[in-house]
Amino acid sequence: MNLQSSPKAPPSHMLDWEALRHRCLGRDDLLNKALARFQVSFERDLKELEVAADARNCPELARIAHRIKGALLTISANGLASSVAELEQISAGDCANLADQLNEVREDCDRLSQLIDQHLVGAD
Amino acid sequence: MIHERRTPNAPILLVDDDQACLGLLSDVLEAMGIETETARDGEEALRMIYRGDYRIVLSDWQMPGMSGVDLCRRLRHRPLSEYIYFILLTSLDRRDNLVTGLRAGADDIITKPFDPEELHIRLRAAQRIVSLESRNVIIFALAKLAESRDPETGAHLERIREYSRLLASRLADLPKYTEIIDPDFVRTIYSTSPLHDIGKVGIPDHVLLKPGALTPDEFEIMKQHAIIGSNTLDAALREQPDAEYLRFARDIASSHHEKFDGSGYPFGLAGDEIPLCGRIVALADVYDALTTVRVYKDAFSHEKARGIILEGRGNHFDPDVVDAFLYHEKDFIEIRRRLNETIKPADFTTLLTNPAIQAGLPTG
Numbered sequence: 001m002n003l004q005s006s007p008k009a010p011p012s013h014m015l016d017w018e019a020l021r022h023r024c025l026g027r028d029d030l031l032n033k034a035l036a037r038f039q040v041s042f043e044r045d046l047k048e049l050e051v052a053a054d055a056r057n058c059p060e061l062a063r064i065a066h067r068i069k070g071a072l073l074t075i076s077a078n079g080l081a082s083s084v085a086e087l088e089q090i091s092a093g094d095c096a097n098l099a100d101q102l103n104e105v106r107e108d109c110d111r112l113s114q115l116i117d118q119h120l121v122g123a124d
Numbered sequence: 125m126i127h128e129r130r131t132p133n134a135p136i137l138l139v140d141d142d143q144a145c146l147g148l149l150s151d152v153l154e155a156m157g158i159e160t161e162t163a164r165d166g167e168e169a170l171r172m173i174y175r176g177d178y179r180i181v182l183s184d185w186q187m188p189g190m191s192g193v194d195l196c197r198r199l200r201h202r203p204l205s206e207y208i209y210f211i212l213l214t215s216l217d218r219r220d221n222l223v224t225g226l227r228a229g230a231d232d233i234i235t236k237p238f239d240p241e242e243l244h245i246r247l248r249a250a251q252r253i254v255s256l257e258s259r260n261v262i263i264f265a266l267a268k269l270a271e272s273r274d275p276e277t278g279a280h281l282e283r284i285r286e287y288s289r290l291l292a293s294r295l296a297d298l299p300k301y302t303e304i305i306d307p308d309f310v311r312t313i314y315s316t317s318p319l320h321d322i323g324k325v326g327i328p329d330h331v332l333l334k335p336g337a338l339t340p341d342e343f344e345i346m347k348q349h350a351i352i353g354s355n356t357l358d359a360a361l362r363e364q365p366d367a368e369y370l371r372f373a374r375d376i377a378s379s380h381h382e383k384f385d386g387s388g389y390p391f392g393l394a395g396d397e398i399p400l401c402g403r404i405v406a407l408a409d410v411y412d413a414l415t416t417v418r419v420y421k422d423a424f425s426h427e428k429a430r431g432i433i434l435e436g437r438g439n440h441f442d443p444d445v446v447d448a449f450l451y452h453e454k455d456f457i458e459i460r461r462r463l464n465e466t467i468k469p470a471d472f473t474t475l476l477t478n479p480a481i482q483a484g485l486p487t488g
Binding site: 025030 | 140143148155238
């Protein structure tokens with residue numbers, strides 16, 4: 001997976017900022033902390049997802065997809081969470097033909113990561 | 125030794141393999157003034173629960189290894205002395221699994237992603253419910269009520285529970301007892317040992333409050349307190365058969381005057397026939413009787429009490445419990461100093477002529 005190769009700019013609406021701010025009690029410090037923490041676990045989870053996909057390990061793929069989905073929902077990245085939920089659902093059955101879904105998720109993950117990086121840089 | 129947290133609100137244990145969610149949950153709750161601790165999977169959570177002092181657990185449903193539902197089932201399968209309020213976190217798309225979660229024993233289910241306001245309200249409800257279980261306060265109040273008829277013993281109950289906890293904690297470190305004594309055992313002996321003499325409420329004043337030596341007949345009456353206490357607690361246990369702490373308290377009340385060699389009362393049990401909690405409280409009770417002023421004697425020094433307890437190793441007392449006492453000797457002295465009334469030099473003559481003492485300390 002190459003998170004640096006996406007040509008598209010990250011649209012701000014990938015995150016429901018209002019919902020995330022509400023979840024963080026309106027506190028920017030908690031919001032930024034949540035996003036920074038998400039970035040760390042997201043990177044690790046995506047690597048694990050790639051390994052499971054390469055190995056065609058469907059149960060593992062479904063498990064990691066579930067965890068990523070939960071993390072995405074936590075930071076209110078609802079659109080991407082839906083895509084990952086779809087990936088999770090398909091993986092629970094047969095993950096042999098997931099190339100299209102994986103590519104789409106890869107691109108969106110890349111853009112989300114950039115968006116969060118931009119936000120955190122701006123917050124510094 | 126195992127230290128207990130006795131704050132009014134024990135921390136909430138958060139369990140999730142998703143670090144992003146776990147971290148945000150923890151941050152938000154801390155910002156609300158709610159103390160939290162975290163575990164990354166079911167196994168870690170289970171270890172923490174048995175070792176720590178948690179009343180509310182908030183766990184993700186789906187985790188690798190032991191899931192949140194499995195964790196809940198494990199807790200309900202082997203209840204702790206205090207009820208754990210269990211909340212499951214689950215994704216919106218898994219709401220059809222709610223019945224499974226509730227059947228496993230969950231008290232509440234919250235959907236992910238959490239809404240902080242809803243979370244706060246539900247946690248407040250959980251705290252209200254666990255606070256209703258004011259069991260330990262009631263236990264101690266009952267014990268104090270019984271003790272009020274025999275006020276000469278001062279802070280006897282406070283010392284007994286501290287001594288008992290020390291002994292149990294030390295035994296827990298020994299391989300022989302690792303499967304028997306866990307932190308819940310230690311907590312339970314701390315909270316229920318003050319009930320050991322609750323049966324004294326059934327002993328007539330002329331015996332209980334007699335300032336001099338008891339006659340053999342009076343001593344027979346005094347001995348009844350073990351049975352009275354046991355029967356009272358057994359009646360309560362029949363009302364609530366799942367209340368393990370009542371079973372524990374009953375066993376202490378009935379067996380704390382048994383002796384390791386079978387020469388004690390009320391049943392003449394010997395060795396392992398005597399419940400372990402009774403063997404522990406027996407030593408704690410005797411040490412306290414020896415080192416404090418009673419109607420029939422002055423207080424012994426720690427050294428004198430130590431000598432008597434060592435003489436009783438293997439006949440009056442379980443040798444392992446005596447060894448635990450020796451291990452924690454300095455702590456016993458410190459507890460005694462902290463919680464004792466004024467100690468006077470011992471009057472051995474009074475002690476040795478008291479038939480109750482001759483039959484086996486203490487008189488209660």
